[in-house]
Amino acid sequence: MMRKIIGNSISHHLITDKFPKSSDFVCTACATGKLILRPSYLKIRAEPLKFLERIQGDICGPIVPRFGPFRYFMVLIDASTRWSHVCLLSTRNHVFAKLMSQIIRLKANYPEHRIQSIRMDNAAEFTSHAFDDYCMALGIQVQHSVSYVHTQNGLAESLIKRIKLIARPLLMNCKLPSSCWGHAVLHAADLVQLRPTAYHETSRMQLVRGNPPSIFHLHKFGYAVYIPISQPQHTAMGPHRKVGIYVGFKSPSIIKYLEPLTGDLFTARFADSIFDEEHFLALGGEFKYQKECQEIDWDAQGIPASDPRPTEAEFQVQKIIHLQRLANNLPDTFTNYKGVTKSFIPAQNAPEIVEVPNKTTQLPLTKKRGRSMATQRETIANKQRKTVNANQPLVGTHQIDTICQADRDSLQPSSVVHNAETRNSEDHRHIVSGHHNESIRVDEIAINYSETRESFDRRATIVDTNFSEQIAECLQVDPEPRSIKECQKRSDWNKWKDAIDAELASLYKRDVFSAVMPTPRGIFPVGYKWVFVRKRNENNEVLMDVVTAYLYESLDSDIYMKVPDGIDIPNQKSPTGFCIISVYVDDLNIIGNTQDINEARHHLKTEFEMKDLGQTKFYLGLQLEHLPSGILVHQSAYTQKILEKFNMDKSYSSKTPMVARSLDVEKDPFRPKEDGEDVLGPDFPYLSVIGALMYHANSMRPDIAFSVNLLARYSAAPTNRHWTGVKNVFRYINGTRDLGLFFKKNQDSTLIGYTNAGYLSDPHNARSQTGFVFLQGGTAISWKSSKQTLVATSTNHSEIIALYEASHECVWLHRMVNHILTSCCIGSLESPTIIYEDNAACIVQMETGYIKSNITKHIAPKLFYPHELQQHGDINILQTKSCDNLADLFTKSLPYSTFFKCVEGIDI
Incomplete structure (x- = not known):
């Protein structure tokens, strides 16, 4: 600025050429005090994006008034063709379930196009670990824009703006209330699909499907339409059509319309419908809805938090995964239909009924001091409830008590009140009459167990015993210990120890057990189980119990039992007192300490003619050098x-x-x-x-x-x-x-493995390479490098095959090492064997199990054997960096620096 002032002034001693430019230095005050939002640099791509290569999404809301149970709508748009999808949401917690169902639908409809990335903003519903893990298992990259920079997610933001620009005039041109904004949004989204974009001369639908769309079925939103009455409901002399309100279409041959009296949503064939484009109809029959409709707030602030608990959305995600597996196994039908329960999320992308306005003028939305919006809606609902005839029962009060959708939003598991009189009937109302004979709608609250995935039908089950037992177990403030280790960690361990000593003393006194002895050959000892129970009365007071339980009489044969945990074994063999003899034809190797080796040599010489060759230095082609350190x-x-x-x-x-x-x-x-x-x-x-x-x-x-x-x-x-x-x-x-x-001295006996796969290591035969190595004490004891016999369709597939082959070797090594350790009384391998893998998708799939999707459904279930081993605690699959994976030595040719690092890592 000073440069321009000096340049436009006269008689100043400063010369413009010598005055410093802004590019020559950085002014701290200007850098912190001025902010000009500049456009992003133009990105020039070498090739255009492919279909579904990147999908962007965003959420609009909360919207007031709400559309049935819905307060939000979510948009998804393809960055290449601008194909878009719009779905309605009742709460932000349902975003994960909706995204998952849409990903499954896209993969089924377009299997040749793979979703590579999804771009969202930094909202909490888009940054959950569950969604990131699910996308990682499918190979989808999740991208998030910079916080508060909406231009980086501009496609989704502009789509929301365009939908609102179209939906607002649709509602203003008809006589529908503003609470029907959901129908207008969905219809606007369908119209956007038929419109050409600024980047393409054809419409989005034509770019995706390949043929021009048909628009013969388009009509004005909110006009009257005459729908045929179904055959069982009309008479020979009565009317054969009824009037409805046109609110959009599902397909070119199916339209959607509202029942004017009740606000119910139905569908009909386009060919059987007659459109009256001169009259707009209002909800409520003859009552004409006034033009001053309620204003729509697309981003309401300060509304009461009525979202359900997040665990509800988790149950919906588990249901989707379960149904996806069920559909892949049984693509034609569901045999176990009782296992499918009613979802908290509406199945269709619109409510089954829209609230019919009352005969009073609907005023603009106002907020009164001291009264929340929820209180005002409850007052209006109570006034409407008084005007309903007692002879016309509301749906939900017939035979079974239910909970309406409005109350379900704030439902808590411990606050379910079955009271039909205090129930809000604003969101669900059906007038039962002789001309409107429909099936009674029953809302069901089903209890789902996340571990067993069981569901119970409330109409068939009176008392849920499993649920009551779990609640009773949770109410135990001081549960009983289940093992001797839990007893030792408790504050009252001294009392438990006295009870254990008294019980054992009584058993020894009656000669129930003998002294501890080695198990004879061919005898398999039986197991044991500690049972810790405190006897209580009705006042929860601990009672006295018999010291010794009732026993059987004397037995004719001896029964050997394993020594229980917590009991000291007298005269236990020393950990260093062992001797291992390995035999190869007529050569022997004796392994142990010096004293045990001398005793073994003495016993063998008394039985056989032997020649002592001294310390082993050469055996089966292997040279052994005994050094002080190993x-x-x-x-x-x-x-x-x-x-x-x-x-x-x-x-x-x-x-x-x-x-x-x-x-x-x-x-x-x-x-x-x-x-x-x-x-x-x-x-x-x-x-x-x-x-x-x-x-x-x-x-x-x-x-x-x-x-x-x-x-x-x-x-x-x-x-x-x-x-x-x-x-x-x-x-x-x-x-x-x-x-x-x-092999160093005094090293840990922990078994550690590394596995890796070289995808298409043999490109001439389309085969990959399997490589793994197992270390004990930091030194390699088992390794393998071989070509896979199966054709791997992806890197993930080849990694799964390599991990499957490595798990076979791991099971055998673990058993062999554990047998040697336990036989020599020098310990055992209690912890699972750690196997390091550098493929993140492979690790996630082995944690979650066999996922039947388009990417992994062709993989044989037997290759998920490591998942079963990990569930049983035999192995533990962890992720490592590719540069730290020692199994790279067995899958590919490496440069010297990487090769030397791997060789040094396996202690060669």
């Missing part, structure tokens, strides 16, 4: 032997066993034999080399497992390219011939 196991002698046999002992060394593979299939050096390419002759011992390297990789060198497995695939028709790869492996082991596995 034992090093290697095969340097075998490495030298095969290098000399194949004349590679004087070759140059290499840092990695395999060169980096090209992503281009045609440039892959390890591709199969091509036409015109010569096969290696008998002068090249390719099969012998592969056999020698495979034994070396499986025995002691996991760092060459992937390279050898890849080269072994071409044993039938090897070429010079494959022989070059073999020589590169020899160069690597020539420079690392002394490498081996080092």
Whole structure:
């Protein structure tokens, strides 16, 4: 600004050229005191978005007056074709269920188009962990705009604005009350679908479906329409049509209309309807609704919080997932129809009935001091209730007490009041007469259990015993302990300990149990169970009980029982007092401490003629070096032997066993034999080399497992390219011939696994690579690198297959290690085995179970065996970074830095 002032003034000593420019420095006062919202930088995409590649959404509301139970409406719009969807909401808690049902519908209708991302604002209903986990399992990225920056979600914001611009004139042009804004919003959304956009010359519907839409069924909103009366209801001499109010269409052949007297919503065939576009009808029959209708507030503030508890919405999400699984298993019918209960969320995208205004003039919305809006509506409802004839019962008071929708919004599980006289009948009213014979509507409150997914029909069940038992259990202030460990954690442990000692002393006194002894061979001891109960009277006072329970008489045979927890075992074997003997044909290895080894050697020499060779240094091709800090196991002698046999002992060394593979299939050096390419002759011992390297990789060198497995695939028709790869492996082991596995002393015996999959590692046969490694004490004890036998359709699919194969090895290793530990009395593996995986979608699916969707429904259920192991506590699948996954060593060729990190990680 000062630069412009100086430039337009005269007789000033400052020269404009020497005055600093605004781009040369940053003024702190100007930066904090001035704010000009500037447009975002134009994004130039290399290619346009595909259909359903990005979906944006937003919510409008709360809206006053409400449309039946609805206060909001949500919009979803495709960023490519501008296809949109509008649904009505009674509460923001139902957003997750509506989004999930729409995602399922889009995946079923357009299976060839995958939803890649969903963009929402930062509202609480869009930032739930459940929705993020569900989208992660489906491979959908959830994006959130910057807080209070509506331009980043401009498509959804502009769609809401356009719908309101269309819906407002629709209501003002007809005689419907403002509480019918929902019908106008839905009709406006349908009209927007038929309108061309600024970016396309065709309409949204034509871009999605491929053919121009038909508009012959369009008529003016709110006009009178004559609908045929169904065959059972009209007589031969009576009218065959009745009048209705046109409020939109479901399809070109089906229209929607309102019953003028009751406000009920019905559908009819377009071909059978006659439209009267000269008369508007009002709700309430002959009474003419005045033009001064109530104003609509699209974003009401200060309305009372009447949303239901969030657990209701969670139940709806669980129902949708359950019904989706049921529909995938039984696509034609529901066999267990009793398991489907009435939902709190209306099934259709409109209420079944609209409130009919009374015969008083409906004044604009005003707020009085000291009276909330809920109190005013309740007063009006009480006045209307007095005018209803007592001989005309309201629906819901016939035979069964129900709870209306208006009360259900604020319903709490512990405050259900069955009183028909104090029930608000404003939202649900049907006039029962001889000319309006319809089925009686019954609202049902069903109790759903999230763990068992059971539901109970109130019309068939009088007393819900399961629910009452759960409530009774929750009311226990001081529950009984269920195990000896829970007793030891309680404040009254001394009293429980005295009772346990008295009980055991009484049992020993009557010779019920003998002293603790080893179980004889072939005998399987029975189990045990602690039972802790305090006897109480009607005043909840603890009573005296018999010390010893009633026992059977003396038994003729002995019964062996496991020693219960909490009882000290006398003369227990020392953890260091064990001896393991491994036998291979006529060679023995004795493992243990020095004293136990000497005793075992003495007993064996008395029975057999044996030759003592001293401390084991070479066994089955493995060399053992006993160091002060641990034992090093290697095969340097075998490495030298095969290098000399194949004349590679004087070759140059290499840092990695395999060169980096090209992503281009045609440039892959390890591709199969091509036409015109010569096969290696008998002068090249390719099969012998592969056999020698495979034994070396499986025995002691996991760092060459992937390279050898890849080269072994071409044993039938090897070429010079494959022989070059073999020589590169020899160069690597020539420079690392002394490498081996080092087992340190005093290390933790915890078993840890890493698994990974190389998607399309063999692109020529469309096969992926499975790789896993298990460590104990930080050193590899089991590993595998093999080509998968199934065709994986995605990275997630290949990761599931790899995790399935790794779980087999994990179960066997866990049992073997646990057997050795327990047999030697040195402990056991109590905690589950941790398996690290770097694919987030695979981990989520193994936590939630078998999800039958379009992405995973083709995956065999047996591949979800790790889910069962995780549920039983045998394994625990955790996520790790791709750079920290040691199983990468077994799935792909790595650069030297990454390769060295993985080799060092498995303690080679």
